[in-house]
Amino acid sequence: MLNNEKTVEFLEWAIEKRPQQFFRSFFAIKTLTVDAFSEKILESAARTGNAKILRFFIDCGLEGRYFTGLGGGRYLQLSLSSTTRTDVSHLLLDNGADANPPLCEGMYEYPPLHMAAIEGHVEIIIRLLEAGAKVDTKVGDDTALSYAVPGGNADMVRLLLQAGADVDDGKIDDFGILDWAYLHKKSTYRMLLPTSRKAKITLTISGILSAAERGKQALSQYLDGKSGETLERRKMVLEKSLYFAICEEQSPDAISVLLEFRVDPNTETVGESQTPLQIAAGNYDIDLAECLLNAGARIEPNVLAAAAWSEDGFDTLNFFIEQGADAVAFGGEALQRAVCGNNLGGIKLLLSSGANIKNSGFHKDGYTLLATAARYAEIKTVKYLLDNGAMVNAPPRFNTEITALQAGAAAGRLKMMKFLLDVGADVNAEPSSYNGTTAL
Secondary structure (H helix, E strand, O other), rough: OHHHHHHHHHHHHHHHHHOHHHHHHHHOOOOHHHHHHHHHHHHHHHHOOOOHHHHHHHHHOOOOOOOOHHHHHHHHHHHHHHHOOOOHHHHHHOEOOOOOOOOOOOOHHHOOHHHHHHHHHHHHHHHHHHHOOOOOOOEEEEEEHHHHHHHOHHHHHHHHHHHHOOOOEEEEEEEEHHHHOOOOOHHHHHHHHOOHHHHHHHHHHHHHHHHHOOHHHHHHHHHHOOOOOOOOHHHHHHHHHHHHHOOOOOOOOHHHHHHHOOOOOOOOOOOOOOOOHHHHHOOHHHEEEHHHOOOOOOOOOHHHHHHOOHHHHHHHHHHHHHHHHHHHHHHHHHHHHHHHEEEEEEEHHHHHHHOOHHHHOOOOOOOHHHHHHHHHHOOHHHHHHHHOOOOOOOOOOOOEOOHHHHHHOOOOOOOHHHHHHEEEEEEOOOOOOOOOOOOO
């Protein structure tokens, strides 16, 4: 039997030569060989989106039974997963392909409706719904609607809702569909909201943020209308709302109202790796950081590191130091970040605030501060570190550590290597015992 490449070559020959009488005679023979050949033709046409060759073979007598039921459904899945062209998909549906084929691993993991939603094929969505596609089939947390909403195609979302898609069933990036739409697609959110049962009876992130954006009184009324919630769940949803309002850069007015409502700015129930204050630091948003601190946010050790990457964060870094962030105890990670970002201003600020150049911790690859600078920063940054106590030939203390010269060599930085050699770097320094490398 032909492989995929040979099949394509054969089909191209068939289109060029168009030996119709030969194929009419061939398809009239009822054998297993003809069955296997017919299935290979369909598979290739579905995979490549070549409707022209498929129509040619239909005209030559390719039997309709190959298109219908489970087999046709499989080819439909293949056509939607392999190509953005939809002619073959339309042709398969015209000939009775199953809109709800059984699912299995690989390219047949998702039903055709999901695949059409992923690719944004509105016309195929219409055809599939007309053919009886099940609108709320789930694969994990994914539904056709959860795939359609991020694309922002209002016609597609409307079609699925009219067909009975459940906005409360399915997730997008671990959010409920409605909450995700509020955070990312406000116009779609307004379309979805009237269909949500959950939004009418339970607290949601989208409901809280929408109310908070209208003011403190609106938020109070919204919460009073959901009096059946436990205090624990109410606290959790409020903290999630604050966290994601900050993380997704929602309305500052909504954030202010939530803080006025005494939502804990440390958001301990959320369970995310970053706190709102760390997000504010990473975004160099001093106004937001000040609001969070005034509301009781704690300055965690890695807040300095969040602000230290770029010189754009200098004012933010200085703000946190002025607010009491301990550069002596927690400046090491911030120094590593500043060096990776070639942030000389931040390095100077941290060292002048008490960060110890010799106790700055190690990069994840075992690099010292100076080795990190030799790999990522400019020569002037390396010179400043040397002038302030960094040792050019600091011996490895861990089995993964690397000297500054070895780091510069590993990165292919010839000018950096020359500078380090000029200031006394040892070209013969021993490599570390694990994955080590010499300068040469």
